[in-house]
Amino acid sequence: MFARGYVLQLSDNVKRSKEQAVKIGEWIGLAPIGYIHALTQQGEKDIIPDPERACHIIKLFELYATGNYSLLKLKEEAEKDGFRTKKGKKVAKSQIDSILKNPFYSGMMRTKYGLAQHHYKPLISASLYQKVQDVAAGYHKKPHKKTSEPFILRGMITCENCGCTVTPEIHKKRYIYYSCTNAKG
Secondary structure, three states: OHHHHHHHHHHHHHHHHHHHHHHOOOOOOOOOOOEEEEEOOOOOEEEEEOOOOHHHHHHHHHHHHOOOOOHHHHHHHHHHHOOEOOOOOEOOHHHHHHHHHOHHHHOEEEEOOEEEEOOOOOOOOHHHHHHHHHHHHHOOOOOOOOOOOOOOOOOOOEOOOOOOEEEEEEEOOOEEEEEEOOOOO
């Protein structure tokens, strides 16, 4: 009974100390790519920008904010510039996506307690981070089908029974048939 009480009390103390660290702006855990752990002159732990990778992170944000780069093109640019992970491997497209979504680079940190401001040097401005998020949100539009043939009544007719759009199809290379997409079942 005493041992269980001790373990529960110890657990509560650890949780409280982590909450307190978040409140004062300290990061709990490993530094994200682009930052490294270092010791200050007083011997305290700190997180500073990585001299090798920080410039690559900034460039990723700047290129993506233009709206002219997809994640695949960013990956190719990163490989061309020699951007590598801490283990020396090439950066994957999913890693670039998580970098672009991470608010840590703009001065905020996402924890299980919510978003909080940290006291480490941000690599990018909050406005650049927001611009990147706006560009990323614009990519989640519904994809359009390729319109190879110009049909006169495309998108103008709806089905009488279900209200779905009627689409054109070419059969035997010369006949145009309009049929219901039956998207609503």
